[in-house]
Amino acid sequence: MRGMRAILACCAAIGLITVAATVIWGRGVSASHSPAARTPDVATEQYGYRLIAQTTEILGPDVADPKMRFTDSRLACASCHIGAGVEPGNLSLATAMNRYPRISPRSAGNETIQDRINGCMMRSMNGRALADNSAEMIAMVAYLRFLADQDAAMGASQRKAHDPAALKTPNRAANFENGRRVFEKxxxxxxxxxxxxxxxxxxxxxxxxxxPLWGPYSFNDGAGLHRILTAARFIKTKMPLGRADLDDDDAFDVAAYINSKPRPEMTGLDRDYPDRTRKPVDTGYAPYADSFPLEQHRFGPFPPIEAYYKNLKK
Ligand code: HEC
Ligand code: HEC
Structure with missing residues (x-):
């Protein structure tokens, strides 16, 4: 598997600098005040790495301690953030830390790194938010800080993404029959x-x-990958794992195929993107600031919707 070498390199790096002390993050809250106080020394980068690489084993629906069951999906963060976020390219977490806090179009509010992680917890992981001062959140943030520091220390030449060219959106609705064929093959x-x-x-x-790609243990319908352009970009650049070679049409159709299947539903999605003109065109739930049908927002064709908003901004 392609991500493996990166993971090992990363582990080795973490091992080398072994942060013995508990990482005390930003807000001056020590891990010993957190809900996970029974393990006061855990809020380290290494724990953060494990939380992202092996999320189900620590926070999944099957863990022994009911209080630690934070996700209903059986995904790991690293199911999408390949190589626990170390691998460059689509959905890399190497520089995520540097982008926060920022104003989020989805909530129209100030979004901290903790909010962003909880966005993935509640949507991509179909789970619940972690408290900002929990050992788990502190550890994940410490790990992301570590990745950003590593990235900054690296030369720009090494930082290049290894992904194939960006997806060009096909100007047609998705073809589910082709999507099914690609999926099966x-x-x-x-x-x-x-x-x-x-x-x-x-x-x-x-x-x-x-x-899982769909069904009760996959991401819910509020997740980024439920948007088929986001999913198609990920699939084109990362799947099949280790051999990403689909063309734009096949990536688009198979993204639509997996997102036409049943998956958990999130409530309150109508509150996303309070400024509707900033809602991504492939957001698969209403309301919209346009009169294109829901079906077209889910499965295309997208270029006419993109053109509509481009005009609106003029
Ligand atoms: C089902 C796929 C999936 C899973 C699982 C997932 N994420 Fe994400 N994550 C995404 C997508 C899609 C984005 C949005 C990327 C974009 O904005 O283009 C994202 C964005 C992020 C960002 C912001 C990155 C940036 O550079 O702004 C962080 C941080 C993040 N995820 C952390 C996590 C953590 C921690 C977990 C596990 C608790 C997790 N994610 C699980 C798909 C996933
Ligand atoms: C060789 C095995 C393999 C093949 C073939 C493969 N995948 Fe994956 N896929 C994985 C693994 C493993 C992960 C999780 C990433 C990791 O653990 O590094 C993953 C993750 C994903 C994810 C994000 C997590 C989730 O469950 O939603 C999506 C979406 C996905 N694959 C779609 C596809 C699509 C579409 C194809 C066919 C075009 C495909 N994959 C082919 C192994 C594979």
């Missing part, structure tokens, strides 16, 4: 004919070898 061997993924063992606390 290129995806089902790992993710399963039914998209349910493959657990590492019948003991589900050990997580998944291949994560």
């Amino acid at each position: 290129r995806c089902a061997a790992c993710h399963g004919q039914d998209g349910a993924g493959l657990a590492a063992s019948t003991n589900l606390t050990l997580g998944y070898v291949f994560p």
